Amino acid sequence: MVLGERIKRIRTFRGLTQRELGLKLGYEERNADVRIAQYESGYRVPKNNTLMEMAKILNVNYIHFIGVTPGCAEDIMLTFLWLDEDDRSTIHLFQLVRNPGKCNASDDKSVRYYDNDDWPAHAPVGIWLEYGLVNDFMREWCLRKEQLKSGEISEDEYFEWKINWPATSSSVDEKGNDKKNNSYKWRASS
Incomplete structure (x- = not known):
């Protein structure tokens, strides 16, 4: 499962809409859902600090979003x-x-x-x-x-x-x- 699919799977598991997650991340009301949709579709890749914050909001171990050393x-x-x-x-x-x-x-x-x-x-x-x-x-x-x-x-x-x-x-x-x-x-x- 690629990063965007993981974000969507965990977001929906936590019962949040794209807009709700975007707002919790601090995005403006008018584009909060668009930004999350872009992350989930793979159109945009969130920066590591955004992924760390997203992991906190979604109550998930950040290693599911931020790659670990390949082969470890x-x-x-x-x-x-x-x-x-x-x-x-x-x-x-x-x-x-x-x-x-x-x-x-x-x-x-x-x-x-x-x-x-x-x-x-x-x-x-x-x-x-x-x-x-x-x-x-x-x-x-x-x-x-x-x-x-x-x-x-x-x-x-x-x-x-x-x-x-x-x-x-x-x-x-x-x-x-x-x-x-x-x-x-x-x-x-x-």
């Missing part, structure tokens, strides 16, 4: 989160579990899956990252997607978790359970 852990995770926002059926997460009787038994790196209607016609390709921060994030994201699927959290809570990450991140143990919540309260029941 945050960039990888934000790419995944916005790809998921574009199409929830794109990314499927599942927790791998250790099989103690077979550890290091062979060089076979394949993960087996049952051929049924729940899986694609062609075998999916997995990725294993040896990057602690990304692994922790993926474990937590897997938990959040499972909570969404089971109805334990709502679509709005899931989106709130995503747009305020990493302030919403928790420590998740190997079994996928929350151990510690960070400062930002993203769940309605919290």
